[in-house]
Amino acid sequence: MEPSFIKELQNIVGGQYTLTDRESLAVYGYDSTPEIESVPGAVLLPGSSEEIIRIMRLCHEAGITVTPRGSGTNLSGGSLSHNSGIVLQTSRLNRIIEVDEENLTATVEPGVITSALHREVEARGLFYPPDPGSMNISTMGGNVAENSGGLRGLKYGVTADYVMGLETVLADGDLLRTGGKVVKDVAGYSLNPLLVSSEGTLGFFTGITVKLIPRPQGKITMLAHFPVLQDAALAVSAIIAAKVIPATLEFLDKVTIKCVEDYAHVGLPLDVDAVLLIEVDGHPVVIAEEAASVAEICGKHRCSFFQTAQNPAEAFKLTEARRTALSALARLKPTTILEDATVPRSCIAAMLKVIQDSARKYNVTIGTFGHAGDGNLHPTCLTDERDKDEIKRAHAAFAEIFDAAIAMGGTITGEHGVGLAKKKYLPKLVGESGIRVMRGIKQAFDPKGILNPGKIF
Amino acid sequence: MPREPHPHPSPPLEGEGGVKGLYMDYVKLINCMRCGMCLPACPTYRETFLETASPRGRVALVRKLQEGELDQSERLLEYLSLCLDCQACASACPCGVNAGELVAEFTCERKEGVEMGFMEDLILRKLVPHPDRLESSLVPMRIYQRSGLQKLVRKLGILKMFPRPLERMEGLLPELPARPLRQEIQEITPAEGIERGTVGFFLGCVMSLIFSDASRATIKLLSSLGYRVITPRNQVCCGAPNMLGGDMAGLKEAAHTNIDIFGGHEVDFIVTDCGGCGAELKRYGHHLGGYDAAESFSGKVRDISQVLALHADELRARLKPLPLKVTWHDPCHIAHCQGIRKEPRDLLKLVPGIDYRELEAADACCGSAGTYNIERPEMSDRILKRKLDTIQASGAEVLVTGNPGCLLQLKKGLADHLPDVRIMHLTEILVRSMNVQPD
Numbered sequence: 001m002e003p004s005f006i007k008e009l010q011n012i013v014g015g016q017y018t019l020t021d022r023e024s025l026a027v028y029g030y031d032s033t034p035e036i037e038s039v040p041g042a043v044l045l046p047g048s049s050e051e052i053i054r055i056m057r058l059c060h061e062a063g064i065t066v067t068p069r070g071s072g073t074n075l076s077g078g079s080l081s082h083n084s085g086i087v088l089q090t091s092r093l094n095r096i097i098e099v100d101e102e103n104l105t106a107t108v109e110p111g112v113i114t115s116a117l118h119r120e121v122e123a124r125g126l127f128y129p130p131d132p133g134s135m136n137i138s139t140m141g142g143n144v145a146e147n148s149g150g151l152r153g154l155k156y157g158v159t160a161d162y163v164m165g166l167e168t169v170l171a172d173g174d175l176l177r178t179g180g181k182v183v184k185d186v187a188g189y190s191l192n193p194l195l196v197s198s199e200g201t202l203g204f205f206t207g208i209t210v211k212l213i214p215r216p217q218g219k220i221t222m223l224a225h226f227p228v229l230q231d232a233a234l235a236v237s238a239i240i241a242a243k244v245i246p247a248t249l250e251f252l253d254k255v256t257i258k259c260v261e262d263y264a265h266v267g268l269p270l271d272v273d274a275v276l277l278i279e280v281d282g283h284p285v286v287i288a289e290e291a292a293s294v295a296e297i298c299g300k301h302r303c304s305f306f307q308t309a310q311n312p313a314e315a316f317k318l319t320e321a322r323r324t325a326l327s328a329l330a331r332l333k334p335t336t337i338l339e340d341a342t343v344p345r346s347c348i349a350a351m352l353k354v355i356q357d358s359a360r361k362y363n364v365t366i367g368t369f370g371h372a373g374d375g376n377l378h379p380t381c382l383t384d385e386r387d388k389d390e391i392k393r394a395h396a397a398f399a400e401i402f403d404a405a406i407a408m409g410g411t412i413t414g415e416h417g418v419g420l421a422k423k424k425y426l427p428k429l430v431g432e433s434g435i436r437v438m439r440g441i442k443q444a445f446d447p448k449g450i451l452n453p454g455k456i457f
Numbered sequence: 458m459p460r461e462p463h464p465h466p467s468p469p470l471e472g473e474g475g476v477k478g479l480y481m482d483y484v485k486l487i488n489c490m491r492c493g494m495c496l497p498a499c500p501t502y503r504e505t506f507l508e509t510a511s512p513r514g515r516v517a518l519v520r521k522l523q524e525g526e527l528d529q530s531e532r533l534l535e536y537l538s539l540c541l542d543c544q545a546c547a548s549a550c551p552c553g554v555n556a557g558e559l560v561a562e563f564t565c566e567r568k569e570g571v572e573m574g575f576m577e578d579l580i581l582r583k584l585v586p587h588p589d590r591l592e593s594s595l596v597p598m599r600i601y602q603r604s605g606l607q608k609l610v611r612k613l614g615i616l617k618m619f620p621r622p623l624e625r626m627e628g629l630l631p632e633l634p635a636r637p638l639r640q641e642i643q644e645i646t647p648a649e650g651i652e653r654g655t656v657g658f659f660l661g662c663v664m665s666l667i668f669s670d671a672s673r674a675t676i677k678l679l680s681s682l683g684y685r686v687i688t689p690r691n692q693v694c695c696g697a698p699n700m701l702g703g704d705m706a707g708l709k710e711a712a713h714t715n716i717d718i719f720g721g722h723e724v725d726f727i728v729t730d731c732g733g734c735g736a737e738l739k740r741y742g743h744h745l746g747g748y749d750a751a752e753s754f755s756g757k758v759r760d761i762s763q764v765l766a767l768h769a770d771e772l773r774a775r776l777k778p779l780p781l782k783v784t785w786h787d788p789c790h791i792a793h794c795q796g797i798r799k800e801p802r803d804l805l806k807l808v809p810g811i812d813y814r815e816l817e818a819a820d821a822c823c824g825s826a827g828t829y830n831i832e833r834p835e836m837s838d839r840i841l842k843r844k845l846d847t848i849q850a851s852g853a854e855v856l857v858t859g860n861p862g863c864l865l866q867l868k869k870g871l872a873d874h875l876p877d878v879r880i881m882h883l884t885e886i887l888v889r890s891m892n893v894q895p896d
């Protein structure tokens with residue numbers, strides 16, 4: 001990058017927020033995606049949307065690419081600058097601008113941490129449901145750009161279901177306002193859903209208005225062990241078929257159970273195939289009935305153990321296995337490849353079988369846990385990046401898993417995004433026409449291709 | 458399967474000493490999966506939002522240095538030196554990486570035989586590791602405080618003429634006790650009533666020199682619970698300052714000396730009321746890997762709160778009402794390094810009449826961190842400010858903690874900004890409750 005150009009950037013955001021030293025650039029060359037690195041040309045931490053507009057104008061004119069980044073917890077390489085361009089980190093834009101209790105909305109800047117918004121609205125008896133695993137550090141801008149999900153997806157949906165209004169800086173620095181605080185709005189194309197999950201390729205969000213709902217009054221936590229995997233999968237379908245929609249319906253497989261037990265000693269039996277963590281939330285009378293149905297269904301499906309937490313301390317203990325799942329797996333080997341293939345929930349049992357078969361076929365260790373209720377599984381391969389052969393086999397296993405997910409009517413990524421990591425699988429899923437339409441949209445928003453290029457397709 | 462844009466360079470499985478042999482344990486570096494869970498826990502990331510000021514970033518810097526992608530530049534070392542080594546990142550890490558310790562060990566290796574700044578050298582190498590020297594060095598300070606000279610100097614602003622670190626240090630020092638506890642305490646304090654066991658008391662340097670009342674309270678609590686307390690007078694510094702000063706050999710020597718000294722006594726536990734010492738003593742087994750006596754020594758080390766918590770019922774029976782609003786600040790060396798969080802809170806709640814308030818982010822560093830508050834005053838002050846804000850929000854009248862570094866830092870911070878809030882060591886407030894006279 002030319003020194004004169006960097007000088008212009010410094011004039012906009014200030015010298016201390018313009019990083020160009022080798023050491024800083026090196027550590028902005030990664031996010032949470034394993035195996036992918038790409039060092040940017042400069043990193044900027046703007047302090048206002050006006051600064052972002054000026055940066056975009058400047059870069060648009062100079063043809064320099066811009067990649068938005070929140071806290072860098074992306075799992076598909078989406079927050080890496082592909083071609084030594086600029087990384088724009090949103091962290092300083094971290095104000096919760098407003099919580100509107102009459103319209104039940106919150107308006108935030110893109111760098112607001114997801115859990116900070118949770119705390120703010122929950123203190124007022126309100127609820128913002130999306131809860132990605134990284135919510136203690138992930139930013140709202142990143143959540144919108146990736147359409148983040150989380151544990152509560154089954155009952156409450158994902159980020160897209162809550163985004164009502166966006167203020168977006170376009171590639172040329174113009175401002176686009178879409179949606180707002182109204183529930184009904186059919187004026188023109190619905191651009192919000194297009195911008196949500198655009199992975200930073202269509203615009204830079206500077207303002208986000210999300211829908212809030214009343215905070216559920218109560219919650220009941222339950223845990224069930226299943227000696228046979230198939231029974232656990234059938235129980236999941238049966239719970240939904242009984243018209244109970246749990247807030248949480250999480251699953252741990254045998255490999256994960258063993259790792260959790262070795263690491264955290266939470267008292268899981270090693271002879272079971274699957275553990276389900278189930279939580280129902282809502283009105284106390286309703287959830288009592290729902291919990292009773294869940295207990296009955298798990299019993300019918302031959303669970304070997306079932307416990308309902310009687311108090312918050314017990315609930316905390318029951319959720320421990322699920323909470324420690326990733327830690328327990330990640331400690332086993334240096335490299336952890338966490339995927340998010342997603343299938344219709346009726347296919348969960350079949351999908352788990354594919355994962356197990358692929359792991360066996362390619363001789364790799366894959367533990368699976370995840371959001372059984374919405375079909376979003378996290379097959380997690382435990383490997384060592386220095387073992388090139390094993391890494392190769394791991395990717396071969398995942399290629400089979402993605403193919404199977406597509407064949408079952410599922411998707412290659414439920415919540416992590418395509419980014420760089422899943423680019424080559426996307427055409428298989430959406431076909432040529434899908435890629436053509438996406439390219440057309442990209443062209444309409446960003447004809448010069450300066451916004452997060454090289455991602456998605 | 459190659460992935461674009463380019464795969465990360467990584468050395469082969471063999472040769473875990475690393476490309477340049479700069480750092481000993483390559484596997485520890487690649488265990489970091491860069492998930493970012495450490496970011497919200499890190500005080501310096503919270504202040505700066507910079508990846509270079511985050512635990513994940515520091516591990517990456519050391520790793521890239523090891524892999525030859527970066528050089529050992531001034532800037533890189535400057536970035537690493539922003540780490541407080543509070544180890545909050547270790548508590549947050551899902552895969553067991555301890556970035557704080559990694560950086561500390563790396564820095565220790567690098568500093569070996571290297572010249573240090575005047576204050577760092579004076580404190581870490583010349584004074585603190587040697588109790589006798591440290592004690593005599595503070596004699597002039599004691600005279601200075603007691604003669605009224607301190608007031609005069611502060612009034613005239615003479616300190617502004619000295620290097621900034623010296624001015625900081627002068628401001629941090631509270632009024633010193635007449636004599637260090639180490640010179641006064643009897644080697645054996647008998648148990649009160651029926652003897653239940655014997656403990657060795659490890660008297661930290663700063664506790665002895667500055668917070669001797671707290672250590673007296675510790676001994677009082679132990680003896681009143683039926684422990685015979687042995688305080689060997691020839692014990693030496695735990696060795697933590699050696700590590701900060703890049704003197705691993707000095708740390709090991711200190712460890713051997715203390716292991717031999719305490720090994721000469723039959724004790725059930727080795728107790729300390731200094732969080733920093735406790736954390737270091739518990740690492741002797743790690744530092745002297747393979748040495749059984751070190752393992753056994755470390756296995757006996759307990760923070761005072763751990764021992765007191767064993768006797769909660771007896772303690773409760775002796776405590777009298779203290780109607781105070783109280784909160785607990787978790788020292789990093791107790792919460793993050795030793796994993797102790799429950800015991801101090803449970804003990805405070807034993808005191809009748811206490812209105813216990815939980816501090817928001819109670820386990821966030823206060824910015825003291827060894828000599829960090831002297832070496833890096835600006836960052837230290839920013840971190841301290843956050844802590845003071847949470848203390849104010851809690852409405853507590855008394856802040857209780859368990860580590861002399863925190864006591865020094867917070868005492869000064871409270872005096873400057875929240876003069877109505879008192880600070881006490883855990884054992885001081887418990888003894889005060891024991892000594893309450895009935896009306």
